[in-house]
Amino acid sequence: MVRTGPSGAQLRWVVATAAPEATVLAVVGLRDRSSPWRVSLSDGRDVVLRVGGDVGLLRAELAGLRAAGAAGLPAPRVLGSALDRTPALLLTLALPGTSVIPTVRDDARLAALGAAAARVAAVAPPPGLDRVDSPIGGVDFAALRTAFPRPLLTEAEAALAARGAHEGPLGFVHGDLWHGNTLWTPDGTLTGLLDWDCSGTGPVGLDLGSARLDAVLCHGPGAEEPVLAGWSAAGGPDVDVARWDLVAGLATPPTMDWFVDAIAGQGRPDLGAALLIERRDEFLRAAL
Numbered sequence: 001m002v003r004t005g006p007s008g009a010q011l012r013w014v015v016a017t018a019a020p021e022a023t024v025l026a027v028v029g030l031r032d033r034s035s036p037w038r039v040s041l042s043d044g045r046d047v048v049l050r051v052g053g054d055v056g057l058l059r060a061e062l063a064g065l066r067a068a069g070a071a072g073l074p075a076p077r078v079l080g081s082a083l084d085r086t087p088a089l090l091l092t093l094a095l096p097g098t099s100v101i102p103t104v105r106d107d108a109r110l111a112a113l114g115a116a117a118a119r120v121a122a123v124a125p126p127p128g129l130d131r132v133d134s135p136i137g138g139v140d141f142a143a144l145r146t147a148f149p150r151p152l153l154t155e156a157e158a159a160l161a162a163r164g165a166h167e168g169p170l171g172f173v174h175g176d177l178w179h180g181n182t183l184w185t186p187d188g189t190l191t192g193l194l195d196w197d198c199s200g201t202g203p204v205g206l207d208l209g210s211a212r213l214d215a216v217l218c219h220g221p222g223a224e225e226p227v228l229a230g231w232s233a234a235g236g237p238d239v240d241v242a243r244w245d246l247v248a249g250l251a252t253p254p255t256m257d258w259f260v261d262a263i264a265g266q267g268r269p270d271l272g273a274a275l276l277i278e279r280r281d282e283f284l285r286a287a288l
Contacts, residue, residue: 005029006037006051010089017080017091019043032265038094046094047079052087057138057197059083060130062090064196067172071123074116074183074192095192097183100267105219107226109188113215114230116182116190117207121236123172125201132175132202133166135210135251148254156284160246166203168239173202178214180266204237209244210251216283217259217276218268224283245287252280 005027006014015022022041030036035051050058062083068075076092083090102109134141145153174181175198183192208231212224228241252259256276263271 018047048092048094050090055088058088061197064199067126097191099180101179101218110215110226111230112190113211114227115234117211118231118234118236120174121171121204125172130200132173132200136176150254152281156246169204171204173206175199177207177210205239205244209248213248216279221282242287249284
């Protein structure tokens with residue numbers, strides 16, 4: 001029989017860590033019916049359990065969550081961790097809201113995403129965080145571009161190299177800021193920033209580029225402008241926007257294959273590979 005949820009021992013750890021007097025009422029997989037798991041407890045709370053995966057990423061997640069929480073960012077509160085176990089475990093309090101991507105462009109929501117990027121960038125990162133210089137740092141996008149070459153990506157890579165090394169300020173970065181890693185109420189209020197396993201210390205502006213690209217992928221050209229407006233309104237500093245647009249665009253798979261699956265999992269199966277490539281490429285051309 002194939003197990004489809006956390007083990008009994010893992011759920012006992014959840015209860016012992018979060019609410020020793022409670023019982024488990026329900027368990028729901030949040031990513032393709034698997035980890036992370038949303039666990040409903042009899043005390044009325046829901047918690048989120050991450051099981052296994054790369055321990056290094058879980059350590060980065062834990063460090064990022066703690067830094068975000070200390071700075072007052074809308075990140076899940078850490079309830080406990082057991083990173084020395086096999087598989088490793090991380091438990092957080094569930095936040096309200098949904099990560100489903102709207103089908104209709106909402107400029108106020110896009111501006112709120114830009115403002116959130118500015119709030120993250122304004123945080124002085126605590127010592128010991130990993131250095132982050134591009135989004136989704138665990139993926140070798142350069143190797144993917146070599147395996148699946150596309151002329152525009154080669155041109156964008158050369159243009160970024162011609163700009164030289166980044167010499168601007170550093171700050172706290174989320175490292176994978178897109179709609180699927182956010183939570184929203186029905187009225188469009190941002191309630192949570194999730195999945196901090198790519199977080200660390202990095203260039204101010206990196207998350208802005210990611211959020212701008214995500215807006216274009218989800219809603220088409222022009223959707224990046226409210227993101228920048230929200231960043232500026234929230235006190236985000238002037239940055240080389242084109243640089244971080246290039247960085248974001250290069251942090252995508254050439255064929256956009258697994259981005260299609262991730263976006264479809266957030267309620268947008270209408271965004272196929274051909275359309276995402278078209279939108280990604282138009283975004284890059286505007287930055288060149």
